Amino acid sequence: MELTDEQLVGRALEAREHAYVPYSHFAVGAALLAEDGTVYQGCNIENAAYTPSNCAERTAFFKAVYEGQRHFSAIAVVGGPEGQPVSDWCTPCGVCRQVMREFCDPDSFIIIVARSPEERRSLLLRDLLPEGFGPEDLGHHRADEAGGGAA
Numbered sequence: 001m002e003l004t005d006e007q008l009v010g011r012a013l014e015a016r017e018h019a020y021v022p023y024s025h026f027a028v029g030a031a032l033l034a035e036d037g038t039v040y041q042g043c044n045i046e047n048a049a050y051t052p053s054n055c056a057e058r059t060a061f062f063k064a065v066y067e068g069q070r071h072f073s074a075i076a077v078v079g080g081p082e083g084q085p086v087s088d089w090c091t092p093c094g095v096c097r098q099v100m101r102e103f104c105d106p107d108s109f110i111i112i113v114a115r116s117p118e119e120r121r122s123l124l125l126r127d128l129l130p131e132g133f134g135p136e137d138l139g140h141h142r143a144d145e146a147g148g149g150a151a
């Protein structure tokens, strides 16, 4: 049975529980849906040196790519002050939008931002990263496709 958007947000809320955020105290969770139906969860992971911090969205993408996934349909993202229920929208940062651009079709990949499983907004990657720079701009096909590599 296909996962609903509501269920994907539930998985993002679950992931948020694992956020390691001793510096910002802003906890984020993400749930990335691969085209084969597998869900990869991610949380933000901060660092005393600050710049090595990783967002929830990228944690989910990097877990998935490591597991061999290259095709994705959607990601749900929830975030807010640690220890409190989510009460506002949390949209992906620019770095995460660029990571999405590497693996996802801007015209079909959906970013679901949510305050709760019931209160959601669905955004298209194209609208969050207009005229983005991607693999094709370097003459690359998607790396997993036949004939991948330089065009």
Ligand SMILES: O=c1ccn([C@H]2C[C@H](O)[C@@H](CO)O2)c(=O)[nH]1
Pocket: 021, 024, 026, 027, 028, 043, 044, 045, 046, 053, 054, 055, 056, 057, 077, 079, 090, 091, 092, 093
């Ligand atoms: O969409 C977002 C926005 C922020 N953060 C993280 C980065 C940092 O750890 C904290 C505050 O910016 O939230 C995410 O994980 N995803």
Ligand SMILES: [Zn+2]
Pocket: 055, 056, 057, 058, 092, 093, 094, 095, 096, 097
């Ligand atoms: Zn980010």
